Amino acid sequence: MPAKETEKYKLIVKPSTAQVRPYVVGAVLRNMKFTQAVYDSFIDLQDKLHQNLARKRTLVAIGTHDLDTVSGPFIYDAKVPQDISFVPLNQSQAIRADKLLEMYSHDSHLKEYVPIIKDKPVYPVITDQKGVVLSMPPIINGNHSKITLNTRNVFIECTATDRYKAQIVLDTLVCMFSGYCDQPYTVEPVQVEYPDGERVQYPTLYYRQQEASVSYCNMLTGVNETAESIAAMLTTMSLSAKPQGQDKVIVEVPPTRYDILHECDIAEDFAVAYGFDRLAADMKMPPTNTIGQEFELNYLSDKLRLLLSQNNYTEAATFSLYSRIDMGERMKVNLENESWVKVANPKTTECEAVRISLLPGLLKTLSANKHISLPLKLFEVSDVVLRDTCPSATRGTGARNQRHICAINYNVKVGIEKVQGLLDNIMVALKVPYAGDNNSQGYYLEEKEHPSYFPGFCGSVIISGVPVGHIGLVHPEVITNFNLNNPAAALEIDMQKVLELINLGK
């Protein structure tokens, strides 16, 4: 696709564009022939590029124009919105840029792009030498230079915040559509002049040489092919490749293959050419001999889950994301005092917070199962997440998981002793002795207030002087907050802390 040096179109960049969208590239496709199908495909490709590579026009925005309706050199400027006024695409009247954005913020298609420039001091605009507005990127083109089925000469401009991406987008468009020119696969270059005097000619259409090692390709694919046959197979993938010696293949990466970054990408094309079905016919287990090992915390969790089910408690599987109201207000917990992890951008209120307790999930499960005969006894062994400034405990993130055991006994009449019996069984299983007289060896309960529990009927579970959780009657207000109407006794303990304390004792 050699660039033909016939005529140069300049794109002069003004300094103010640096404040909003500093880069621009361009090219001209001469003597195109559009049919409805080609036209639709041309629009489709721009859409796809806008969505993916251009990350919804934030990185790159494409404008295509009927060159014969405008005259170069073209000016890429950025002006205050009040100074921009033009007839936008498919409209009949000139509209001022700020009004235009206001209008498009209600447009189902364009509204998502409005925020890209809305609050910028200046808006980018491309004009021709007579001041005709070609486009106001990344929002909309002008109606004047609109492309129709009769357009013959197309001026493409891409404005960008990422120069490399703009180059990719332009090259892709040019490569895909220069084939419809009267002289197929030709393009006329556009020279971009930056304010600092830099001059760049676009499109770059850069062909890169990528070496691929034959032994690497063979190793990754699990075959044993020669350099010649690898090169031949790559050619069937439309990659021009030549063997060089025994262990090298030189591939010419065309500008349409920006996805090729490394020889592993070449190896993949080779594997695809070789055929996955053919490879699968000779698949084999790796020779890697290792001995399997469980993660200790999961191992113990599974054992305890079994124990809880043997105590006639049924397991629930709830979500680790809660709404703030479920975690705070409904539990009578003031979240200001809790180190909870807050989600920044939830799509629904259901996902506002990462849970600090398993109890709300079990209460919600109860309320979805009011049709089941009582007693309902539920448990869950799962992680809660807490903010923490310790780098090692949080693996550097500032928040750590903590595995909890939570159990609830919901019945027309229920006392704390019901779940206390379960706690006793757990402690027996973990070989923690009962220390009824509050001595430091073993576990005991101590009355302690907790907003989610009925005053006077809530205790701290303590092992060797360290509190590890709560036990008590769920506060009647909490019960009604979750649309329930029977008393419930609940137990929630920090299993990880319990295990730490046990290990400490050993």
Place this chain on the structure above:
Amino acid sequence: MRASCHNMGAEGMDVQQQILHALEKNGVVISNEFAVSEKETHQKVVGAIKSLESLGNVINVKQIALKTWECTDEGNNLATSGSHEARLFNSLPPEGRSLTDIKASFPNSNFALGAAMKNKWLKKEGEKVIPAVSAIEDEVQIHLKAIAAGGENSVPDKIKAEYKKRKLIKEVDMTVFEVSKGSAFTTSVMKQEAELTKEMIESGQWKGKTFKPFNFKSKGRIEQRSGYLHPLMQLRSEFRQIFLEMGFTEMPTNNYVESAFWNFDALFQPQQHPARDAHDTFYVAEPGKTISVPEDYLQKVKKTHSSGGYGSIGYQYDWSREEAHKNLLRTHTTAVSARMLYKLAQEGFQPVKFFSIDRVFRNETLDATHLAEFNQIEGVVADYSLSIKNLMGLIKGFFEKIGITKLRFKPAYNPYTEPSMEIFSYHEGLKKWVEVGNSGMFRPEMLRPMGIPEKVTVAAWGLSLERPAMIMYGINNIRELVGPRVKMELILDNPLCTIDKFRKQDQPDTSSGPTVESLTKRQELILDRLLALQAKVANIAANMGVKLEDSDTAVTTQLTGGPQLGIIHDVVIYADPRRPPYSLRALANALSTTYSICLRVHCHSTVKEVSEKLQQFWGAKYGVDRSKSSVCLTLVWRQDGDSPTALMPTMTVSPLAANQVCGEHNIGRYLSRLVEVATHSINLYECSSSSVFTAQIDELLDQCHSKFTLGNNRERTSYVRELSAKLDKESYLVGSSITLADLLVLSNLLQLRMLESAPSNVLKWSKGCLEHHLCKYFI
């Protein structure tokens, strides 16, 4: 029933005995009549009958449903203490009382006075009311007493109707039993012991007793509900077990909050990648920034992204530390794999196999198959010179363990693996290949900055835990499987999770489909038969002197999947709210004349807002409950894109046959046939035997589809002109009554808002159509 048998004491035995004697005498006993004649409660008699029935063939019992009368509370009151008028009569002294006095002190005095006067029990003398007779018979009380005792037959119907009006009695449904002698009839039934007891064993009395036979046909009882493990968590345990059997080590995945660095950057996923968008990833507000990332490693990652290295040219962009330091809820457990591989490289590489099954988070709009969090299963193997053949072998070994033996691999793209493969397995139930997971070899740009040696390659694959669980438990909505809204029945009904681990050995390969030769042969056979048939038809036509037209013969209305009794025929239609398929309303009307029909409207997550009008597409309060319906039309508003084909409605009839019917015209055809299968009184499409009629409609439907639905504005307006010419002479498009063609054209004109500007005869036609009874809710 058992309980009542156990309670049957000596008294019960008496009733049983009485029934048997009565049977011997009369040959038949009706439970309610027997109760009246023996002055027993009906309940007691029924209990006795049941006990006798359980003895075997002593008696035969037949159930009869009866309407019978019962006293209301008020009626019972009068039955015990007498009617108001009788009470009034009885309360009066012989000299009588003054009217004012009675009115002031006697409850219901007005009614009592009126009734007593009417009965000529009392008479008025001046201001006084005095008895007119010396004694009365309170008929009301007698009647009510009789009804309360079940002897309603003695009360005339006219009086019952009057009492009903006075709310003294009410009609109730009652099941009575007609008892006759059985084949083993006897009047001497021995008392049967309900259960074997400690005393009987100790005293040896059990030897002389007969025992009530055990009912082997009833279900057992559980004293206390057992505890269960959640099905999803059980399946998780199964997958863990498989990995452990394969020698894999579990990774510590207990950190939901992860930095963008480990979640994305370490995996060589560029910072502008769409997956990093806030639309897909939950970012964390507090703690918003990560505390620390290994600095030398971060520098290497930064360089690899921005300018390349290790043989890569990199992504060529300004890598931002700030972006990498953002905290998020991890989007995949591969973030932990990255940490583990980095740690491995720091401690000195040796070959490893890692796995994990844990929660990951996606900022999805929640629907039937998407949750904001789900469990990801992941396997990773790192060793020298692993190939994709090894990856395939691993995946095959893994899936064989869950009974999936037929696998295919399809090239795919993942940002951090190269080569990448999607894993497909053949689903025997669905008879097609379904995607079961994703896999690939980690890119060198990910591994080398960690310090993993050059010759080491890493194979990895992943899948979700919920998807196989949904298939296993036959669940279509993921929220019925996981989350706080799960119904306990799921857990109670699936106490044990077992997977098909043992199929591998003895499963013959049946994957080979029909061969090309066999298909060719079949095709030729069919063609031969068709030729023979054609010759036969031509022959008959010649004999009968009929000229055959070129067109195809009438299409027979045969709907194999049509509605059947007792089975709900489910029709799901997806439509774009910008193109509401109005013709469906008329078709729903037509359907409702012959089927009990359930009409529902849902809104897919792709549709942000739907007007009240479209939410009530079928009209307010229209149709019956789904469980009572034979046809269920579900309309789902969905937005799939802006192209004409994306705007078209589609219909699925059976969720298993993935075939979709596209376009309002074709949906119309289907629904019309559905109407016409059941009734001949509605003739919309092909019910009339005339193939010409149907062909005309077909032509119009196809034209309407290509001109209106797929065409541009010019084609549309010219087609309206064409229709207008046609309607000059006729009041309907085809024939003399409304047809599917009219409905579709009208619907399209409404959708495209072209009716207002249409020529006058088209307007007239549309008015005519809209007045038709089928088009009651058309707009």
